[in-house]
Amino acid sequence: MKKLVLICLVLLVAAPMAMAKKYPSRDITNIVVWGAGGGTDVCNRVVSAEMAAILGVNINVVNKPGGVAGSLGMAEAYGMKHDGYTICGLSESCVTAGVQGGWDKKMDVWYPFIVAGSPDVISVTPDSPYKTLKELLEAAKAAPKTIKAGAGGSGSIHHLNLLAMEKGSGAAFNFIPYPGSAPSQNAAMTGEISCVVTSLAEQAQLIRGGKLRPLAMLTPDGFTIDAIAIPSAFADYPGLSQYLPIMQAIGMAVPADVPEEVKATLSDAFTKALATDKVQQWAKDNYYVINGKTGEEASKEFAKLESLFAWTLLELNTTKVSPEALGIPKP
Amino acid sequence: MFILERLGTFFGILGQMAVTPMDIALLFSCTLLGIIFGALPGLTATLGVALLTTLTYGMKTDLALTALLSMYVGAIYGGSYSSILINIPGTAAAAATAMEGYPMACRGEAGRAIGLTTTASAIGTIIGMLFMVCLSPLVSAFALQFTSFEFFLLAFFGILISGTLACPDLVCKGWISGFIGLFLALVGRDRLQFYPRFTFGFSEFDGGIDIVPVLIGAFGIPQIIQVMVNQMKPGEAKPLERVVPEFGKIVRSMGNIVRSALIGVGIGSLPGIGEDVAAWVSYGAAKNASKHPERFGTGCDEGIVATETANNACIGGAIVPLLTLGIPGSPPAAMLLGALMLHNIAPGPMLAMEHPNFLLEVTAILFLAAVTMWIVGISLARHVVKVLTLPPMLFMPIVGLLCIIGSYSLGLSVFNLYLMLPVGILAYAMTELGYPIAPLVIGVILGPMADENLRRALMVSQGDFMPIFTRPVACILFFVIILTFVSQLPVYKRLRTRLADKWTARKTRQVACDTAADFGDNQ
Numbered sequence: 049m050k051k052l053v054l055i056c057l058v059l060l061v062a063a064p065m066a067m068a069k070k071y072p073s074r075d076i077t078n079i080v081v082w083g084a085g086g087g088t089d090v091c092n093r094v095v096s097a098e099m100a101a102i103l104g105v106n107i108n109v110v111n112k113p114g115g116v117a118g119s120l121g122m123a124e125a126y127g128m129k130h131d132g133y134t135i136c137g138l139s140e141s142c143v144t145a146g147v148q149g150g151w152d153k154k155m156d157v158w159y160p161f162i163v164a165g166s167p168d169v170i171s172v173t174p175d176s177p178y179k180t181l182k183e184l185l186e187a188a189k190a191a192p193k194t195i196k197a198g199a200g201g202s203g204s205i206h207h208l209n210l211l212a213m214e215k216g217s218g219a220a221f222n223f224i225p226y227p228g229s230a231p232s233q234n235a236a237m238t239g240e241i242s243c244v245v246t247s248l249a250e251q252a253q254l255i256r257g258g259k260l261r262p263l264a265m266l267t268p269d270g271f272t273i274d275a276i277a278i279p280s281a282f283a284d285y286p287g288l289s290q291y292l293p294i295m296q297a298i299g300m301a302v303p304a305d306v307p308e309e310v311k312a313t314l315s316d317a318f319t320k321a322l323a324t325d326k327v328q329q330w331a332k333d334n335y336y337v338i339n340g341k342t343g344e345e346a347s348k349e350f351a352k353l354e355s356l357f358a359w360t361l362l363e364l365n366t367t368k369v370s371p372e373a374l375g376i377p378k379p
Numbered sequence: 380m381f382i383l384e385r386l387g388t389f390f391g392i393l394g395q396m397a398v399t400p401m402d403i404a405l406l407f408s409c410t411l412l413g414i415i416f417g418a419l420p421g422l423t424a425t426l427g428v429a430l431l432t433t434l435t436y437g438m439k440t441d442l443a444l445t446a447l448l449s450m451y452v453g454a455i456y457g458g459s460y461s462s463i464l465i466n467i468p469g470t471a472a473a474a475a476t477a478m479e480g481y482p483m484a485c486r487g488e489a490g491r492a493i494g495l496t497t498t499a500s501a502i503g504t505i506i507g508m509l510f511m512v513c514l515s516p517l518v519s520a521f522a523l524q525f526t527s528f529e530f531f532l533l534a535f536f537g538i539l540i541s542g543t544l545a546c547p548d549l550v551c552k553g554w555i556s557g558f559i560g561l562f563l564a565l566v567g568r569d570r571l572q573f574y575p576r577f578t579f580g581f582s583e584f585d586g587g588i589d590i591v592p593v594l595i596g597a598f599g600i601p602q603i604i605q606v607m608v609n610q611m612k613p614g615e616a617k618p619l620e621r622v623v624p625e626f627g628k629i630v631r632s633m634g635n636i637v638r639s640a641l642i643g644v645g646i647g648s649l650p651g652i653g654e655d656v657a658a659w660v661s662y663g664a665a666k667n668a669s670k671h672p673e674r675f676g677t678g679c680d681e682g683i684v685a686t687e688t689a690n691n692a693c694i695g696g697a698i699v700p701l702l703t704l705g706i707p708g709s710p711p712a713a714m715l716l717g718a719l720m721l722h723n724i725a726p727g728p729m730l731a732m733e734h735p736n737f738l739l740e741v742t743a744i745l746f747l748a749a750v751t752m753w754i755v756g757i758s759l760a761r762h763v764v765k766v767l768t769l770p771p772m773l774f775m776p777i778v779g780l781l782c783i784i785g786s787y788s789l790g791l792s793v794f795n796l797y798l799m800l801p802v803g804i805l806a807y808a809m810t811e812l813g814y815p816i817a818p819l820v821i822g823v824i825l826g827p828m829a830d831e832n833l834r835r836a837l838m839v840s841q842g843d844f845m846p847i848f849t850r851p852v853a854c855i856l857f858f859v860i861i862l863t864f865v866s867q868l869p870v871y872k873r874l875r876t877r878l879a880d881k882w883t884a885r886k887t888r889q890v891a892c893d894t895a896a897d898f899g900d901n902q
Binding site: 083084085086087089090093109110111116149196202203222224225226227230231234235237238239240241252253254256257258259330333334364365366 | 429432433436523524525526527570571572573582585650704705706707714716717718719720721723725726727728729730831835838839841
């Protein structure tokens, strides 16, 4: 009898320990901080499905939008046990949650995995007098602050791209803010603004349909979409390389203090998932550039974005908490 | 030949869907779910579509689309239930319906009212759908005529017209109510430069005032208090009542229906402005065109037919720019865009080339959703009316509880309850003083749009107001607004009666002369 009790006790104590060793042993939840159907959501669903197949457990994707810059979802994911069974699906805009008062942490509390980003492109309407980026920027230099430019909302990644382009080329636009990328592209089509900066993924349909004419990619390399070759803006303006590219970083993250072996398992599954045909095809179809950085490297990229966003927002006077108070270094 | 081929494909899809049990089951269940979402204050069409988007992720694209569109159609229609039965619109789109529907219910004609709105909604959806198929390039070209100035003027007109219509005796009261709403909409960080306005340091105010708690507070609380104070029944239900409207009645209202549907499609196609404004504008148009404008406000058929046709026709209108330009025309359509992206369909100018049958598929689904909605609606009407037989002492507390849950469920925030209560008390005081509530809610909904677009327009024009007069659409809207104002001035009214008197006098004189002449001839 005593023996039996002892065995039971040993089993009771040992079983969870044995289970804890083998990660993952149950379903994983991926909390996406943006709404269903957005870029971050679709990206997380595609990659999670592939990772689930590799890990051998389900990854349930749930959406938890709201708060400031996805702070609600991040706070929820971070509030769960740091055991790797809760992943947070996030994007580069989340780096502003701290300075906007959404939560009191820096991005370094995460161990991120960056899936991909879509490069930014500057476009005009087909009947615009500006045929090349050079013509547009020279016109903007000749008459500063008169050419109207849209780039999503104030302080969005596209706005940052526009600002960097202004800095690198010396041109000055009259920036008109819109609630998002789609409304600013729409405004370009109605002729309210003369040029628009958003991501290639967002503009692809309009470019291919002939509703917008791309002038240049704001990345070191050009891009070819349906036989339309888009040159890189860096060719005419080498000075841009000092400020650009500022790329989207869509991906997922686990808290930085989850056990090392969990991080290793997840990183391995993540890398394998990105190599699958399904993910590669999705990226190609939707004009994303696969990134694939994990851990240290990915953290560095997020830290860079964080400092860039935080200090730009401070300049735009839209921060609630100063970047200094959070310990975010200047870019 | 091409059109015939397309028609063939359309009926092929339609036939195939109508015999697939899975499709039928989805159509009925999601339409019913939509109606429930629409009818319950606090649960909106946007929320319904959003929730279903996640649930239908694993489904095949066409099935998911069936579920989402049925939900959308059902929810826009469902709002009329609570409008008619208890004078608390389930969605902002149904606020105008309450103007006529509730008096009808008080007369004991709730069943007939629901029958009419059901039929009007179904016809509205189908007309909207027809426009979507036939004129989509035209409608999207129309949508591209709207820049910030036009959006500002349209939003302003929406507030003005709801104020004008909701308070027929003293229009100024309606406008005042609308401007209170406009003021409430200013609270929060401004959308262009994120400057906090009227937030008094509360971080909860940063995101602005949510529409749902205002909608529920403003309509629900005064109604509950009134019923409790007066110990009255919200409405009466006559048990043996015809629900399906007479065929002749519908044929006779066809002019009204087509006009309302056109307004619905037009307004639906504009991004950001949706079902709520469409309902008010078409209500106003119906009143102006009516031979008996004095009957409006007392429960007349024309009113509810106009509002319900227009808000459902909006759906087709909102889908056009979504599919052709990738711009959603209304908040639920924005959720629909997300759902399509999730299924790897990117709406935009290339859609017609990449998925040639997609538009027809959407059309077929909308058509079936409209028919399903009619069947479900008509069979529900008889039973829904029975809630009115509940004693108000039992019924109203339940409504109160639903109001609280509805406000709270939005973002699960207790702050919304603190917001709902004062808004409700303010609304009750306003109702007692004879101020209409609907313009206040419309003001809160359209306020951000008016504010943001006016400021953006001035940023674009660098402080110049001239584009209002040089842009044709803006110019027309501006003069319509001026006309709406002027037509309420006593001077204008006096002038009009005098002119009318003169005209009739001259006419009588002429008739008298003619008769005299005739008389002379006969001699």
